[in-house]
Amino acid sequence: MAADPSSKPRKPGPSRGANVARSPWREQAESYVKNHRKIARDSVGRMWRTPIASLMTWAVMGVALALPVALLLLLTSLQGVSAGWESSARVTVYMKLSASLNQTQELAREIRADSRVTELELVDRDRALREFRASSGLADALDYLEENPLPHTLLITPEESARSAEGVAGLVTYIEGMESVERVQIDLGWLQRLNAMTDLLARAVWALAILLAVAVVLVIGNTVRLSIESRRDEILVAKLVGGTDGFVRRPFLYTGAWFGFGGGVVAWILLQLSLWWLSGPVERLAGLYHSDFSLDGLSIDGAFALIIVAMLLGWLGAWVAVKRHLDDIEPGEIAGGG
Incomplete structure (x- = not known):
């Protein structure tokens, strides 16, 4: 009859020795944690x-x-x-009264080709006068005018990367140097002052x-x-x-x-x-x-x-x-x- 394998004496494996060797360190770590917790x-x-x-x-x-x-x-x-507010900044370009609609359209095409411009809207003199008449409540007084006093206008929305104060200022300088441009308006001065104040604060x-x-x-x-x-x-x-x-x-x-x-x-x-x-x-x-x-x-x-x-x-x-x-x-x- 074959001997029962379970009756053979078992030799202690290396894992038990490793556990015995690690136990002091483990006990020290547990004692350290318990001390901190207490x-x-x-x-x-x-x-x-x-x-x-x-x-x-x-x-x-x-x-x-x-x-x-x-x-x-x-x-x-x-x-x-x-x-x-800075990202929604829009540049308004007022043309000279002597500028014709064709000149304004040509200028609009040139500006629209600039990479810093994402959108441009042309408001001609007649449309501007109609909108002013409707919104101002001065329709009767405007009837006495012999000629339209409003210029052609370009409404320019800068591209997103150029909507900082520095980027818009550069675009304004570029447009101001063009022919037949009377005035370029953008109110970023107060925004620059606000940014300076917030930086200081x-x-x-x-x-x-x-x-x-x-x-x-x-x-x-x-x-x-x-x-x-x-x-x-x-x-x-x-x-x-x-x-x-x-x-x-x-x-x-x-x-x-x-x-x-x-x-x-x-x-x-x-x-x-x-x-x-x-x-x-x-x-x-x-x-x-x-x-x-x-x-x-x-x-x-x-x-x-x-x-x-x-x-x-x-x-x-x-x-x-x-x-x-x-x-x-x-x-x-x-x-x-x-």
Whole structure:
């Protein structure tokens, strides 16, 4: 009778040895993760045990973060509207009164052949007078005119790539040099001034954002410094039993990150409330000017970015405080105090 293969002794495979070799590293990694998880929970618990102080810190961070973000959103909306106005810019060419219709048509063909022009409409003198008569309400007064005082007109729409202020200015210069052209009109001066103002405001907002970010770091740093002072004895004991600097500073870094998280959420709530409060009046004002201007809020990605930036600022403030004050606490204080 053949022997049962299952009765043969089994040799340990290489995989078991590999598992045994990896287990210390795996246990160390699991211990590290558990320690971080525990410290993160403890940091949240400590914050909730002082709700008034935590809420005040979150409120200060929320206001400091919401202000520059709100101004940046407003500037973004203004730049979007000005880009729309710039892209719809149309050049109006007024011919001399002595220019005939044939001369105007020849000039229109020459301009239409330019690659910077996507559309051209010729409005002759008779049509212009009819439209003016219908829209002005001065039909009776116009009957006393011996001749038509209006010139032939060309309405030119620049090609999309030439609809910037520089592109339109170049096209205007080209048309002004043509024969029989009396005047070329395009009102981009106010748009250029608006763009210059928005660029200046954008730089001012970024400067304000940097200053407020520094203020947030200082607020968090001061808050964490007070926490370090209140836990001085605990830190001394931890260092006495062999706690590393990384182990000792870890709770405070988590505290700073949680403060940043709360401040980012408060900032997002303030932005949403402000948008809800202002959207109605802004839409009514835009409707009076026949504009589609509206305030754009933060997207989901923008909200996540705001919260992440707030957490990084909170972590940075905590790190600065820990680096500055934790090194001053040494176990020798206990011996000296005894």
